[in-house]
Amino acid sequence: MAEGPQPFELDESSLLDEDDEDGSHDKSNPPSRTRRLRRCCLCCCAVFLLPFVALILFVLIYPMTLGEVRQEWGEYLHEAAPQIIRNHTKTILDRAQSLVANATLISKDDFPFDLDVVVSGGGFLSYYWLGVHTILDVYEKKNHTRLHRFSGASAGAQEPFKRVCMSHDSLNPHKHLETALSFAFLVENHKDRFSNDLYSAVAADVLWKDLAEFLSTSYLSNSTVLKELSGTVFIQVTLLKPWFSGKLISEYSSALQAKQAFVATGSAFVNYQGTLAVDGGGTDCAPHFKDGKRSQLVVMLTKSGLPMRMVARILGMEDVLSAIEIGQQDAIKFLGGEDVEALEIKDELTQWSAFGCM
Numbered sequence: 575m576a577e578g579p580q581p582f583e584l585d586e587s588s589l590l591d592e593d594d595e596d597g598s599h600d601k602s603n604p605p606s607r608t609r610r611l612r613r614c615c616l617c618c619c620a621v622f623l624l625p626f627v628a629l630i631l632f633v634l635i636y637p638m639t640l641g642e643v644r645q646e647w648g649e650y651l652h653e654a655a656p657q658i659i660r661n662h663t664k665t666i667l668d669r670a671q672s673l674v675a676n677a678t679l680i681s682k683d684d685f686p687f688d689l690d691v692v693v694s695g696g697g698f699l700s701y702y703w704l705g706v707h708t709i710l711d712v713y714e715k716k717n718h719t720r721l722h723r724f725s726g727a728s729a730g731a732q733e734p735f736k737r738v739c740m741s742h743d744s745l746n747p748h749k750h751l752e753t754a755l756s757f758a759f760l761v762e763n764h765k766d767r768f769s770n771d772l773y774s775a776v777a778a779d780v781l782w783k784d785l786a787e788f789l790s791t792s793y794l795s796n797s798t799v800l801k802e803l804s805g806t807v808f809i810q811v812t813l814l815k816p817w818f819s820g821k822l823i824s825e826y827s828s829a830l831q832a833k834q835a836f837v838a839t840g841s842a843f844v845n846y847q848g849t850l851a852v853d854g855g856g857t858d859c860a861p862h863f864k865d866g867k868r869s870q871l872v873v874m875l876t877k878s879g880l881p882m883r884m885v886a887r888i889l890g891m892e893d894v895l896s897a898i899e900i901g902q903q904d905a906i907k908f909l910g911g912e913d914v915e916a917l918e919i920k921d922e923l924t925q926w927s928a929f930g931c932m
Contacts, residue, residue, distance in 0.1 A: 636773070637780045643764050647781050650756035651788045654746075659755045662891070663748050666898055670708040673906050679718065680911040686869040686919060689721055692862055695728030695840075695855035695931050696875030697885035698778075701894050702916070703733055703873055704754055705901020713909060722868065725808035725822070725861045727854035728840040730875065732782070735807050735836055739793040742802075755894065757781070762890035774887035779841055786837045794829035803832060810854030810861040811838040811846055820857030820928065859931035863922040870920055876931050877916040878904070 650656075655663075679685075691710075693703050713719050724734035733754075740750040760781075761768045768774040793799045808824045826832040831847060838844050838851035845851070854861075863870050876882070880897050888894055908914045 636776050640767060640777055640780055643760065643767055643777065644781065644784055646763065647757075647760055647784055648788075650760065651753065651785065655752040655756055656759065659752050659759055662755050662895065663751050666705075666708060666751065666895075666902075667748070669899070670712050670902055673902055674709060674712040674716070677906045677910055679713075679909050684911070685719065685909065687719055688868040689719055689919075690723040690725070690863050690868055690870040690922070691721055691734070692860055692870055692872045693724065693726040693730035693733065694860035694872075694874045694876065694929070695726070695730050695853070696878075697729055698888045698893075699875035699878060699880055699884050699897070700729035700733050701754065701758075701884075701888075701897035702875055702878040702880055702901040702904075703730065704751065705898035705903075706873060706905040706917070707733075707737070707901075708751075708898070709902050709905035709909070723806055723808065723863065725810070725863055725870075726839075727810035727859050727861060730860070730873070731807070731809040731839045731854065732836060735803065735809065736785075736789065738803050738807055739789050739799055742793055742796065742799050753785075755891070758888060758891045758894035761888055765890070768887060771883070771886040782840060783837055786833045789836065790829045790833040794826075794832050800826045800828070800832060808861065808863075809835045809839045810858050811835060812852045812854055812856040813846065814850040814852065818852075818857055820854070820861075822858075822861050855931055858928040860929040862920065862926040862929070864924045864926050866922045866924070868922065870922055872918050872920050874916050874918075874931075879916070 650659075654660075693700070696702075710719065710721060714721060725731070726734060736753065737750045740753065741747075743749040746752065761774075767777050803826045805824055808822050811821050811823060813819045813821055823835045826835070834844070834846045834851075838846040839854040842852045843850060860872060860874065862872065876885075878897075878900065880900065884893065884897065904914045904916060908917045
């Protein structure tokens with residue numbers, strides 16, 4: 575008679591690690607399989623963490639290679655701009671005058687006379703805003719509009735901030751525009767230092783901090799400048815306390831506090847009044863006015879149609895001049911009553927929420 579299935583018997587010796595075949599197991603030393611598992615986990619962690627460690631090291635080390643670039647940038651900031659920059663500045667301003675003079679502009683009755691301006695973050699796409707502003711500046715001088723306040727994040731806040739500061743340059747009324755063009759000239763002279771998005775982003779962060787120091791020593795020590803910035807330029811920063819918290823700064827009490835705000839809106843892991851701060855676009859890329867005082871012109875840089883690589887990198891002077899001219903042409907179309915995707919008039923509603931950059 576055939577035997578039925580035999581009951582399963584567990585061979586405990588088969589569960590012992592090969593190093594513990596004698597049946598003795600030292601609990602103070604984990605079995606080799608456990609050790610191998612731990613080693614495997616550690617290796618996996620290392621694989622994932624290594625790129626982050628490498629990035630941190632790069633961010634710390636790369637600025638040390640920018641000595642020559644920073645020296646040249648300092649010369650552009652403290653001395654007269656090269657002749658080529660002055661020539662480009664004149665061309666841009668002359669074109670703005672000509673475009674406004676020859677354009678069929680919308681009736682003053684159909685366009686808000688009193689305007690606030692919101693400029694989104696967008697890195698080097700902010701050159702588009704420079705073009706738009708040259709047209710608005712001419713339009714304002716013809717008494718067709720008046721720009722009261724500016725709000726922005728990252729580069730969208732830094733540009734109006736620079737303009738207010740540098741408008742107090744008694745020797746050069748076009749210092750703001752010349753400085754912006756000088757940066758493009760610098761990139762052209764040192765293309766190897768801006769050859770990819772990472773190189774460009776790190777180098778720009780270093781040079782913008784140098785610019786902040788220049789603004790602090792040259793303009794922000796003047797209480798008149800601080801008073802003009804206050805209530806005029808609104809800067810979005812993202813504070814880590816301990817989690818992301820947005821703050822819109824509109825009052826500037828000292829050169830140090832103003833400089834910290836300028837840096838914090840477009841940098842990462844910097845100090846703002848004793849709190850760690852990162853790019854303002856992280857909490858609101860286009861901080862709208864919400865107090866209902868007047869209409870606001872919202873400039874969304876990422877809708878300008880310019881190459882998105884310009885968020886992190888420009889190739890040189892041609893990139894910048896093209897972006898400025900496109901901004902000028904779009905502003906003329908907008909003031910002529912045409913729809914322009916990057917430009918829009920909005921009410922200052924209390925219910926505006928935070929905006930992304932796209």
